[in-house]
Amino acid sequence: MNNFLFAAAENDAIANCKAGGMGDVVRDVPRKISEKGDKVHVVVPSYGRLHKNGILKTNLNFQLRNTTYIAELYEVVPKKEFKNIHHYVIHHPEIEAGDIAHIYHNDPKEPFFTDAIKYFIFCTAVAEAIKKEAFGKLDVVHLHDWHSSLLLYLRQYHGLYTSLKKTRFVYSIHNLAIQGIRPFENNYSSLRNWFPDIPIDYKGLMDYRYQDCINLMAVGIRLADAVHTVSPSYKEDVLLPSRPPEFIGGEGLEEDLKKADNEGRLFGILNGCNYKNIRAAGSGFIYRNTVKALFRWLQEESKKYKADFLAHTGEKVMEYVGNRPKFIVSSVARLTEQKFYFFKRSPEAFVEILKKLEKVDGIFMLLGTGAPDYEELFRDFSYNYKNFIFTNGQSEDLIDSIYLESDLYFMPSLFEPCGISQMLSMRNGNPCLVHHTGGLKDTVEHMKTGFSFDGETYDDKIRNMLKSFDIALDVFQNDKTTWKKIKSNAKKMKFTWEKSVDLYYDKLYLLKY
Structure with a gap:
């Protein structure tokens, strides 16, 4: 031994x-x-x-x-x-x-x-x-x-x-x-x-x-x-x-x-990635779990300074309880330069994504805490854009629901040593849109198991990120056969320990x- x-x-x-x-x-x-x-x-x-x-x-x-x-x-x-x-x-x-x-x-x-x-x-x-x-x-x-x-x-x-x-x-x-x-x-x-x-x-x-x-x-x-x-x-x-x-x-x-x-x-x-004894969420509880998390955070002393924002988020979420969006894009991550540099430097690109989603009755859900300037950036987006739901906290139940019920998982990391979120999302058969870097290169294949973007220059990357997002939306809406195949391929991928x-x-x- x-x-x-x-x-x-x-x-x-x-x-x-x-x-x-x-x-x-x-x-x-x-x-x-x-x-x-x-x-x-x-x-x-x-x-x-x-x-x-x-x-x-x-x-x-x-x-x-x-x-x-x-x-x-x-x-x-x-x-x-x-x-x-x-x-x-x-x-x-x-x-x-x-x-x-x-x-x-x-x-x-x-x-x-x-x-x-x-x-x-x-x-x-x-x-x-x-x-x-x-x-x-x-x-x-x-x-x-x-x-x-x-x-x-x-x-x-x-x-x-x-x-x-x-x-x-x-x-x-x-x-x-x-x-x-x-x-x-x-x-x-x-x-x-x-x-x-x-x-x-x-x-x-x-x-x-x-x-x-x-x-x-x-x-x-x-x-x-x-x-x-x-x-x-x-x-x-x-x-x-x-x-x-x-x-x-x-x-x-x-x-x-x-x-x-x-x-x-x-x-x-x-x-x-763990494929056994998974802590599973029930389907259909994503908004209920969001509201539960918001109420819990409202009672925490450390979140008091965010009370107005948490209440604002709750109000937005309630609109979707009886009027479910047709397409959910999500991200779960610490709010840092590594994870969201592209959105911080090019907020106009993020706004474009939200506008594209609006046209198809879609929403973007982001869960996370982190650097104060990134938290502030996403809170401002939330106040300004109806179809962006930013849950500024941590909740395992809500994370499980997001991985289960999203249509597309977005991971635009500047760099990624390995990444676990894309594996967790694919485990549920949800395609990811990722930056073609580090471990994301090894786990997501464009148009086979998900979607990816890259580019020689920063501007190329932003342009290609939006292009890949358009491709994902187009496949989801107009080519159900390919979408199902990408979902099925994503689910079949097994990155076992x-x-x-x-x-x-x-x-x-x-x-x-």
């Missing part, structure tokens, strides 16, 4: 520990490993809350800032029990919940200041737990994004943790755009402050653009035994330099990624199964 440890910032196998797609991966991959008869331990920070009903397994003592830190390792109960999987959280008072999903901090003046501190503590505690064999003797440690990459720094440079070199370390990149860059010194949240006794290898750790800083994403790429991007096409993208907004590639780390590729350490393996995890064993873990 092989013994694995997964270390990450999110784990959707336990309640209230997810902000994005990484949480899904950290939930699903261990389940597939356990089905092979192997054992998995999954550890995340407690964020001051997740340890509360856990069982204390051990205290972890280690040195940071010339001070003895004592963190606690708790085993916690998952949402669903699986054989051979154990879930843990690390608790320490300085590992606090942030304002994004009660996980990440948003430090506008000094990005990553608070998060770096909590993940420094988390990673050192995990290193100590591995050294103490709190998870038994490990064969593979699988790290996810920059939040856990400091384990590779400790393994390489910290005298007390050289024993970690006996174990294979794999590093998955979920979002290359967020790199965890902090100063080497002269800052409370700096490498020197937290690890004063370790000589700094400036060349080996530095960010190319900010050479007085450590780049924790780069640390993962440079020091892991295997590096993994979450789709094959995204792997090809990141080997090339970014040319925003036309192309988002290696984000300044393409040379490191090329080196990893040349050394045979870089692999692009598509994420999977079985397939992906077999490749993990072969390429990343170097284990037989």
